Amino acid sequence: MSAPNDPTQGLVLHQRLLKGDRTASEELVSLILFPLVQEVSRKFPRVDDHCIHDGVTDAVLDYCARPHQFDENRGVPLDRFLSIAAWRNVANTLRQEKRRKVREEKAEESSVAGLVELDPVVGNLLQKEEAVWQQQQREAVMNVLHNPIDQEIWTLRLQGERRTEAFAEVLGIQHLPLAAQRREVKRAKDRIDKLLRRHVGDQS
Amino acid sequence: MTDPTETQVLTYAAHRAQTRPEYLGWIFVQYRKSEQLTEAALAESLATTSSTVVRLSLCLRPRADHFAEDVQEICAKFNVAVDKLAAIVRFVESIEALRGNPQPASGDAGLLMAARSRPKPRMGKRKKHSDDDLPTT
Numbered sequence: 001m002s003a004p005n006d007p008t009q010g011l012v013l014h015q016r017l018l019k020g021d022r023t024a025s026e027e028l029v030s031l032i033l034f035p036l037v038q039e040v041s042r043k044f045p046r047v048d049d050h051c052i053h054d055g056v057t058d059a060v061l062d063y064c065a066r067p068h069q070f071d072e073n074r075g076v077p078l079d080r081f082l083s084i085a086a087w088r089n090v091a092n093t094l095r096q097e098k099r100r101k102v103r104e105e106k107a108e109e110s111s112v113a114g115l116v117e118l119d120p121v122v123g124n125l126l127q128k129e130e131a132v133w134q135q136q137q138r139e140a141v142m143n144v145l146h147n148p149i150d151q152e153i154w155t156l157r158l159q160g161e162r163r164t165e166a167f168a169e170v171l172g173i174q175h176l177p178l179a180a181q182r183r184e185v186k187r188a189k190d191r192i193d194k195l196l197r198r199h200v201g202d203q204s
Numbered sequence: 205m206t207d208p209t210e211t212q213v214l215t216y217a218a219h220r221a222q223t224r225p226e227y228l229g230w231i232f233v234q235y236r237k238s239e240q241l242t243e244a245a246l247a248e249s250l251a252t253t254s255s256t257v258v259r260l261s262l263c264l265r266p267r268a269d270h271f272a273e274d275v276q277e278i279c280a281k282f283n284v285a286v287d288k289l290a291a292i293v294r295f296v297e298s299i300e301a302l303r304g305n306p307q308p309a310s311g312d313a314g315l316l317m318a319a320r321s322r323p324k325p326r327m328g329k330r331k332k333h334s335d336d337d338l339p340t341t
Contacts, residue, residue: 020267022263022267022277022278023281029217030214030259034210034213034214037213049208053208053213057217061224061227065224065226065227065264177212178212179212183216
């Protein structure tokens with residue numbers, strides 16, 4: 001619908017959604033999703049496709065489930081409204097990701113570097129302590145993650161790996177379409193995070 | 205990476221809808237988990253194709269207070285048997301009710317929940333819809 005043939009098409013679907021039509025969501029998704037993904041991808045050329053797809057899909061599905069959030073009397077066309085919502089979703093995800101990285105970096109710096117400067121001997125002791133602690137954490141994680149695939153995924157993440165292909169290879173799902181690969185990789189990561197939160201705590 | 209096709213984008217959206225209780229996709233995934241069915245087996249049980257299941261997944265789930273009407277509307281559009289879809293939705297709703305999970309808001313509370321909280325009908329009043337009203341195809 002970023003380029004629908006008939007500009008009133010969106011409004012007709014909006015009216016149907018408001019009236020409780022259960023199939024209008026499918027029509028709207030079929031009509032708008034693909035052009036919207038392309039449009040938002042152009043706005044975020046360096047951003048991972050997975051993040052774009054999630055942002056756009058969530059915007060459209062959210063709207064269909066709660067069509068009252070769009071007010072046609074405000075003069076903003078539905079496609080523009082959804083484009084802004086999708087853009088905001090992607091921007092929020094990127095902002096959260098950035099904050100998370102900054103937090104991690106700060107935590108890392110303050111836990112090691114700051115104290116090491118006091119005294120070389122103290123620094124060595126701290127480094128040893130840190131190494132022992134990390135080893136204990138690693139062992140604790142490995143005790144929780146019995147599945148060797150999970151262990152490999154966790155190790156890859158520790159190494160800073162972010163490519164879907166790398167994780168898909170570990171999971172043995174390279175034959176699946178990319179979207180399915182992303183989904184499965186995310187599911188595996190979420191499952192591991194959940195396990196670790198439950199059994200090891202946030203430090204891991 | 206290569207650009208995704210329109211079909212891939214729709215399939216991805218249908219999978220995303222599986223995490224949202226407002227959508228039929230969510231109903232389908234609960235049913236599949238419960239009955240240990242593959243996507244293809246679900247399509248088979250609905251006597252339709254996998255691509256139709258993808259499109260169905262993007263439909264909003266039937267409202268409790270318009271259940272028969274909504275199911276018929278969905279089935280008419282996708283040429284799916286009313287009794288089969290209705291049975292799947294009802295099955296999942298009953299599981300959810302037994303688990304004690306709340307149904308989606310906006311007046312879509314499940315019939316089982318409604319049955320618990322609905323006041324006794326006044327004499328002479330009849331309910332408008334029931335599952336028994338559903339025609340079979």
